[in-house]
Amino acid sequence: MDTALTGWTRSTFEAAGLEREVWTKGTGPAVIVVHEVPGITPKVQRFAEEVVGCGFTVAMPSLVGTPGQEMSNGYAVRSLLKVCVAREFVSLATNRTSPVIAWLRALARDMHGRAGGKGVGAVGMCFSGGFALGMMVDDIMVAPVLSQPSLPFPVGKKRAADLNLSPDDAAVIAQRAAEGCEVLGLRFTGDKLVGDRFASLRTLLGDAFIAVELPSSKASDHSVLTEQRDEESVQRVLQFFRDKLL
Numbered sequence: 294m295d296t297a298l299t300g301w302t303r304s305t306f307e308a309a310g311l312e313r314e315v316w317t318k319g320t321g322p323a324v325i326v327v328h329e330v331p332g333i334t335p336k337v338q339r340f341a342e343e344v345v346g347c348g349f350t351v352a353m354p355s356l357v358g359t360p361g362q363e364m365s366n367g368y369a370v371r372s373l374l375k376v377c378v379a380r381e382f383v384s385l386a387t388n389r390t391s392p393v394i395a396w397l398r399a400l401a402r403d404m405h406g407r408a409g410g411k412g413v414g415a416v417g418m419c420f421s422g423g424f425a426l427g428m429m430v431d432d433i434m435v436a437p438v439l440s441q442p443s444l445p446f447p448v449g450k451k452r453a454a455d456l457n458l459s460p461d462d463a464a465v466i467a468q469r470a471a472e473g474c475e476v477l478g479l480r481f482t483g484d485k486l487v488g489d490r491f492a493s494l495r496t497l498l499g500d501a502f503i504a505v506e507l508p509s510s511k512a513s514d515h516s517v518l519t520e521q522r523d524e525e526s527v528q529r530v531l532q533f534f535r536d537k538l539l
Contacts, residue, residue: 309396319349405433453490
């Protein structure tokens, strides 16, 4: 199944007590593309290829699943269960930053050191949707994109509004937003997994939060950039990366 990632270079990256597989491709400033459940599917890869095509070095970490495997209900359930139990993801607790974000921050620093440029961009989707926000603790993160952020899973009102951030990290991120670092967020309005997080993002980030909210046509609308791809939103993200990194 890895053969589906033809043209990508596979490596491993170790930091913050974690070691994960990373697929890289392209030239130019670095963008970290973090997949959704169930993993690096062909549609996630398609989006990442478009980022490469815009003049960026893309790093795709593999956090769960098998790179290149097609989406299926059974595959999604298996990956979701791993997200729920793995220690690197905070799936239910509030006011905590997922430990994997420390690893992603280290990956971003490493990629920036190799690729150069003004800074780094990142996009997360679904369970990883808020990870780019946590990566804003480092000032090299200048183009964070949050697509349908869904952690912690919205069981109850408190979790549905939580941003998967510790209070200390939230304070640093709010300061960066006040200094002008913009954050792009995307969601379908009927997506229950996103909960009330967009309201929390507006409170934390103020005018630095750019919200793209798409009307839902069906209950299953969730993955803005991949499975239920909205072409205008994809182009909005690509332009955001160009504006901030090129």
